[in-house]
Amino acid sequence: MATSEPKQQPWREEQLRKYTFKTDQIPRLPCSDSKVDELISLGQPVVITDTKLATPALKWTLDYLQEHLGDGDYSTYESDSHIFRYFDEKKLQSHKGYSPPMKRIEVKFPEFVQRVRNYEPGDKKLYLQQQLNDTVGKQIVVDFLQFNWPWISTYQRKNNWGQLTSNLLLIGMEGNVTPCHYDEQENLYAQVGGYKRVILFPPSQFSCLYPYPVHHPHDRQCQVDFENPDYERFPNFRNAHGYEAVLGPEDVLYLPMYWFHHFESLLDGGLTTSITFWYKSAPTTDITYPLKPQQKMAMMRNIEKMITEALNDPEEVRSFGPKSDSDSWVRFLAVVLVGPFMKDMVLGRYT
Ligand SMILES: CC[C@@H](CC(=O)C(=O)O)C(=O)O
Numbered sequence: 636m637a638t639s640e641p642k643q644q645p646w647r648e649e650q651l652r653k654y655t656f657k658t659d660q661i662p663r664l665p666c667s668d669s670k671v672d673e674l675i676s677l678g679q680p681v682v683i684t685d686t687k688l689a690t691p692a693l694k695w696t697l698d699y700l701q702e703h704l705g706d707g708d709y710s711t712y713e714s715d716s717h718i719f720r721y722f723d724e725k726k727l728q729s730h731k732g733y734s735p736p737m738k739r740i741e742v743k744f745p746e747f748v749q750r751v752r753n754y755e756p757g758d759k760k761l762y763l764q765q766q767l768n769d770t771v772g773k774q775i776v777v778d779f780l781q782f783n784w785p786w787i788s789t790y791q792r793k794n795n796w797g798q799l800t801s802n803l804l805l806i807g808m809e810g811n812v813t814p815c816h817y818d819e820q821e822n823l824y825a826q827v828g829g830y831k832r833v834i835l836f837p838p839s840q841f842s843c844l845y846p847y848p849v850h851h852p853h854d855r856q857c858q859v860d861f862e863n864p865d866y867e868r869f870p871n872f873r874n875a876h877g878y879e880a881v882l883g884p885e886d887v888l889y890l891p892m893y894w895f896h897h898f899e900s901l902l903d904g905g906l907t908t909s910i911t912f913w914y915k916s917a918p919t920t921d922i923t924y925p926l927k928p929q930q931k932m933a934m935m936r937n938i939e940k941m942i943t944e945a946l947n948d949p950e951e952v953r954s955f956g957p958k959s960d961s962d963s964w965v966r967f968l969a970v971v972l973v974g975p976f977m978k979d980m981v982l983g984r985y986t
């Protein structure tokens with residue numbers, strides 16, 4: 636009996652960056668498997684194959700896009716390193732002294748292509764992140780309309796998700812990293828070109844990941860530098876345990892709301908192209924106790940927003956600067972006097 640040769644994986648281990656935490660694999664299932672529906676309805680991540688969700692976009696090479704995308708401006712981040720940590724421009728106002736580690740520029744697509752193709756070590760790295768809207772060319776609209784909308788709408792309906800809010804076209808250079816963060820929307824993430832590693836952490840690991848305070852420009856972003864973790868400030872990061880997959884063309888990842896995620900375009904893997912499908916979450920109908928971790932995250936966000944708005948002065952809630960006596964007292968009190976909810980909200984985030 637012919638034994639099926641194990642499928643040669645089209646990438647090598649050395650193309651993955653090395654981190655200190657352990658990971659398990661995210662389940663990978665064909666869209667015909669009923670377990671896909673079960674995992675999505677449970678808010679569990681899964682890599683889904685054979686969906687044909689964005690098949691028309693498989694031909695979206697740089698040349699094809701240059702010919703058909705249209706001559707609008709394209710939102711692109713440039714960074715001095717491989718790290719592209721998102722920041723909320725609106726929150727920069729209240730953080731005068733803070734300068735984000737990357738810059739958002741608007742470029743014409745031919746300029747983006749030229750800079751990417753002529754990249755030399757030492758140049759700024761680029762990451763195009765553009766919402767697909769009606770400024771794109773006719774042919775792109777034709778391709779877009781041929782996505783597998785019936786398949787994706789089934790999941791929107793079955794899980795009572797709200798409207799499709801946006802599709803982000805992502806074109807990243809090899810080695811680019813979007814550091815760990817969470818979003819407040821459901822996401823079906825279609826990998827179209829190249830290979831991208833995704834590492835996920837469930838909302839229950841909030842206390843291991845220390846997201847920035849809500850009023851900070853890096854709201855929702857994990858403070859821990861995965862490449863050089865500061866275990867003194869973030870001791871609980873030692874307990875982080877991830878779930879990962881390498882996504883290739885036509886793979887679709889269901890990325891549940893509030894799950895922390897890190898993306899990296901494989902080292903020496905060339906350009907990567909992905910398209911996100913973000914949906915508003917289903918309305919919460921019945922509150923059952925104990926609350927789910929994602930509900931606690933939503934509560935923490937509301938408490939932090941209320942405190943910051945009520946005080947109307949971020950200085951009042953800003954975390955302490957370099958370690959100081961008061962900081963160690965705050966830590967001591969936080970560890971001894973407050974329960975897990977307040978500890979998770981404060982320790983390493985406001986202390
Ligand atoms: C936005 C960039 C990121 C994807 C992501 O964070 C998301 O789809 O929520 C990535 O692919 O680098």
Ligand SMILES: [Zn+2]
Pocket residue numbers: 816817818896
């Ligand atoms: Zn995200």
